[in-house]
Amino acid sequence: MTNEKLLELAKEKEIDVQEFNSMPLKGLAVRTDDDIHHIAINKSMCKNSIDEKETLAHEIGHCETGSLYCSTESYCIREKCEENAKRWTINTLIPFDRLLSAVKSGYTECWEIADKLDVTCQLVQQAFEYYINICGYAIE
Template sequence: MVTTLEYLLQKAADNGISVYELSLENIQSMIADLKDMDPAICLSSSGISSSREAAELMAHELGHFFTGTYYDSPYCANNRGKMEHKANTWMVKELLPFASLREALKDSCHEYWEIAEYCNCTEHLVETAIQIYQQKGLL
């Protein structure tokens, strides 16, 4: 059985994205669009506590790739919130689709930790998903 992280690493490879594990200070992950080269995702070699967390960081960075929201221009500081929201929305759709969240809620999971255990993800992803699905009027 393929893990979520393995699935995402394959998705990156299929799209020509190199993935590196590096010692990053103050950040856990990043994506770089190197213009003349293929894009690259870097995951921190420290500070990531689980494969679930690594998968979510990977999905977030892939979200930047698939939505084209890179920090590559002088005006990006003004749009950072919008860029992060687009990457998070992609991550949520990929890792915690609405149907899965709805199934957890129907199965009497109400606390973030209960939903996280049921859906095999982190509480942070559950919180982000709930915010996004509420904004879309689904919850």
């Protein structure tokens, strides 16, 4: 999925996305009192367009899963919310069928799969862990 498609998805879901380069974070998702979701992306902190895409997907994941928290929440709550957003990101950017197809096509190195799927190697590693250890899928 491209950055443009993610922005279209956010618009369809009525999530307001704005560039906000003066915050000390790459991304931030909030829900206002009127129940509208807003995402701020700090492009200046993103290493490249892939990092920007993964950051945007992660923040949309917070909105779509309702996994929002404030900084005063307990560590357990914050980690649960982050895990939900990460899983949404994996399911959206690296659906299992695309990951399996890449492996069956002969891509075996993390960097090869990441390059093919236009994501980071870190997200590919997280996807393998998620699909195998959490979902119980087999990659043969």
